[in-house]
Amino acid sequence: MAQLTREQQVVLRSTSMLKDLMEDEFVLFLQNAKVASFTAKQQIIQEGSTDTSLYFMLSGQVRVYRKDPQGQDIELAQLSKGDFFGELSLLDNLPRSASISATQNAELLFIDRDSFFAFSKTHPAMMTKILTDISLRFRSSNEVFYKNIIQKNKELEEAYRQLKTLDEQKSKFVALTSHEIKTPLTIMVGSLQLLTDGIFGPLDPKVKNTVEKSMSGGKRLNGIINRIIDVSMNNNVDAILKKEDVNVLHLVQEIQDDLALLLKKRTLHISTHVPADLELSADMNNVKQIILNLFLNAIRFTPDGGHIEIRATAPDPAHVQISINDDGIGIAKDKQKLIFSPFYKVASEDTHTSGDVEFGSGGIGLGLTIVKSAVELHKGTVAVESELNEGSVFTVTLPVT
Numbered sequence: 001m002a003q004l005t006r007e008q009q010v011v012l013r014s015t016s017m018l019k020d021l022m023e024d025e026f027v028l029f030l031q032n033a034k035v036a037s038f039t040a041k042q043q044i045i046q047e048g049s050t051d052t053s054l055y056f057m058l059s060g061q062v063r064v065y066r067k068d069p070q071g072q073d074i075e076l077a078q079l080s081k082g083d084f085f086g087e088l089s090l091l092d093n094l095p096r097s098a099s100i101s102a103t104q105n106a107e108l109l110f111i112d113r114d115s116f117f118a119f120s121k122t123h124p125a126m127m128t129k130i131l132t133d134i135s136l137r138f139r140s141s142n143e144v145f146y147k148n149i150i151q152k153n154k155e156l157e158e159a160y161r162q163l164k165t166l167d168e169q170k171s172k173f174v175a176l177t178s179h180e181i182k183t184p185l186t187i188m189v190g191s192l193q194l195l196t197d198g199i200f201g202p203l204d205p206k207v208k209n210t211v212e213k214s215m216s217g218g219k220r221l222n223g224i225i226n227r228i229i230d231v232s233m234n235n236n237v238d239a240i241l242k243k244e245d246v247n248v249l250h251l252v253q254e255i256q257d258d259l260a261l262l263l264k265k266r267t268l269h270i271s272t273h274v275p276a277d278l279e280l281s282a283d284m285n286n287v288k289q290i291i292l293n294l295f296l297n298a299i300r301f302t303p304d305g306g307h308i309e310i311r312a313t314a315p316d317p318a319h320v321q322i323s324i325n326d327d328g329i330g331i332a333k334d335k336q337k338l339i340f341s342p343f344y345k346v347a348s349e350d351t352h353t354s355g356d357v358e359f360g361s362g363g364i365g366l367g368l369t370i371v372k373s374a375v376e377l378h379k380g381t382v383a384v385e386s387e388l389n390e391g392s393v394f395t396v397t398l399p400v401t
């Protein structure tokens with residue numbers, strides 16, 4: 001039996017649930033209840049626990065809170081004398097849906113589930129009071145969650161806006177600095193070219209060799225910078241696509257002609273299966289970048305004697321599908337998602353050979369990043385299927401218009 005002071009009895013009698021009880025009923029209720037004291041910060045109920053008592057606050061203050069998916073506490077309510085809590089698990093017999101801890105020293109009266117039900121059988125009006133209260137609390141919790149979601153959305157929007165600005169600044173910075181490097185580099189490579197061409201008289205063979213090496217290093221650096229510019233341009237949301245009619249076969253032949261001299265260094269069996277009338281409306285340079293990068297990768301990652309097949313079809317009237325198939329070294333399953341990330345290469349730098357089309361040679365891990373962003377600019381998709389040591393197929397699907 002709970003022993004209460006006169007003041008505590010007044011508080012208890014003021015709760016909506018108990019205020020209509022007759023004096024003898026109230027005494028009966030107290031006989032089934034107990035009093036407990038909690039000090040500030042002490043936990044009264046732990047979210048997820050199976051305690052099933054109903055609590056009435058006689059004095060002090062408690063806070064009701066629960067964890068959000070990030071593990072942070074969201075406060076649902078502050079309760080003080082005259083309030084009650086714990087009614088939900090009394091009814092559904094499920095683990096506690098929120099935690100409660102004292103924010104000030106608090107005295108509580110509690111009644112366990114079985115005693116409460118035994119008592120409420122003779123006092124059904126108490127159940128109605130509980131249900132009304134639950135409904136009110138749901139409304140106010142919903143309100144809290146709703147406000148929380150709106151606040152989180154605002155924070156996300158702001159974070160997105162800041163990231164977007166940073167990304168745009170980064171792209172501009174990369175494009176600007178790359179161009180700043182390109183200008184003197186072009187002058188240097190041009191001057192070295194004049195030297196090797198003998199414009200200033202014949203060069204000593206040793207000097208000529210050194211100059212040629214510097215020139216090829218300069219050209220390679222120029223290529224790298226061009227690729228970085230391509231990536232930063234493709235990342236630029238304002239990039240404007242110049243749409244025109246693109247004949248896939250002509251484009252593939254143009255790429256093969258561009259690479260013909262370089263490919264003399266390799267013994268690869270290259271076949272092309274592209275219908276002569278396959279066309280799409282797209283940015284020619286973008287589509288060229290896509291096919292060129294995939295073709296170059298197939299060349300680099302297929303040993304001499306291997307096969308490369310370029311195929312293009314129209315799987316349906318609205319799409320063109322271009323696939324580059326090789327029987328080269330292949331890509332392990334766990335690496336296949338990563339290869340589209342900037343600067344990612346499966347093999348480490350020291351296993352790379354130099355050159356543009358040599359087996360095992362490679363760029364700086366931007367080729368597939370360029371392919372992916374160029375494809376996405378056209379609202380297309382790129383997919384890879386590959387088996388280690390058996391080969392790879394990269395398939396690009398682009399809308400016809």
Ligand code: ADP
Nearest residue numbers: 297298301339345346362363364365366367368
């Ligand atoms: P890079 O410009 O250095 O070639 P990419 O972004 O084009 O970089 O490719 C990333 C990595 O994906 C390559 O370093 C290589 O390890 C792997 N890769 C790409 N294409 C192929 C392929 N056809 N066969 C095997 N590995 C490939």
